[in-house]
Amino acid sequence: MPKKKTYHHGDLKNALIKAGVEILAQDGVSGMSLRKVAMKAGVSHSAPYSHFADKQALIAAISTEGFRQLYERMSAVAEEYNSQPSKQLIEAAWAYVQFALDDPDRFKVMFSGILEKEKEYPEFVAESQRNFQLVKSIVELNQAAGILRSGSSDLTALSAWGIIHGFAMLLLEGQIPHAILELKSLRKLVEFQLKQIMLA
């Protein structure tokens, strides 16, 4: 599919999202300007305003796309280990942490409040809720198997998410003491975290 060099780009909206993700990975959050994104997409600096109300809207779109990919990864793992609840839980958590490590800046954008008024972006809200539903279903399977404490699956899902999310966050921000990181592999640390809330 060769890129046509017409006045109308054809699929600028997605091209901008893609360019944004790339610049994010390359230059970090503070290095991602609308103008750079536009230039990378081969378009004038205010062309983005035909597709996004402002920079926040582009960030919302990037975040939403990120949630979609996160869902893909975790749901793939969940399906693969559908018959082994505890393994499903651990592998999904590992996928979550890997996702964070693969593209730390996008992960930060998704979760660190760079996006300020999330409620104004319904797609973003829907996609993030879809992820929570996935976690919840994994948790429920583990509760049924006696691996996680029974009780509100919402609250327990929140615990599971929280413990892994907290770990990922502290990891990305370098807040985890080096001594700990040298002690065990990341993978083992994730398992350790989860085992704190697992019964068996």
Added chain:
Amino acid sequence: MPKKKTYHHGDLKNALIKAGVEILAQDGVSGMSLRKVAMKAGVSHSAPYSHFADKQALIAAISTEGFRQLYERMSAVAEEYNSQPSKQLIEAAWAYVQFALDDPDRFKVMFSGILEKEKEYPEFVAESQRNFQLVKSIVELNQAAGILRSGSSDLTALSAWGIIHGFAMLLLEGQIPHAILELKSLRKLVEFQLKQIMLA
């Protein structure tokens, strides 16, 4: 203590940090510009450069100050309930979440990677480690009392921190479904989170 209107401010460094915290609380992360901070401190727009190498350095100072206050709050609670391990744990966690809620934007600045090269600010690193040490000591007390699983106190402290930090983060970002928030008080939710990793 009347403010003298001299050419030399006298304590501009601390005044800038204070002004920064105030603007942060008022206008949010994206609204905190160096120039606004300088104006609020009653000083020209590039005066800050006599005390901070760049904007990141001011942010580092604000974060460091934040960690100091967080430590104060948690250690006060820890001392108060020094003879009741489980209560000490819960109250310290509650203090942590309250700190996050009292000034969400400062909390975000401290933990959300707005500060990009933390390692270059040794005071920041020291202060954040001091907090972790405090958590560790609380955890160790609870391990000794059979309330938390025994084993590496570093790793267990990481779990406790992670589960509460994750909760606080999801809370601040509005990622916690409303249904859950309506179900229980925040205080009860924090307890619920911790009880996931508590034995008794």
Added chain:
DNA sequence: CTACAATCTTTACACTGTCAAGATTGAGAG
């Protein structure tokens, strides 16, 4: 084929972080 609406460009503006050069001043040396 034509008109319109969507898309993209150009131009402009206020604001940002940062730097360089100069003004002011407090404090120590003599």
Added chain:
DNA sequence: CTCTCAATCTTGACAGTGTAAAGATTGTAG
């Protein structure tokens, strides 16, 4: 007490930012 200097603060400038307004281009519906 005076001189001097280094620390501190101001002024002025610059490139880069987000965004709004007005105009140019073009695919497409009628």
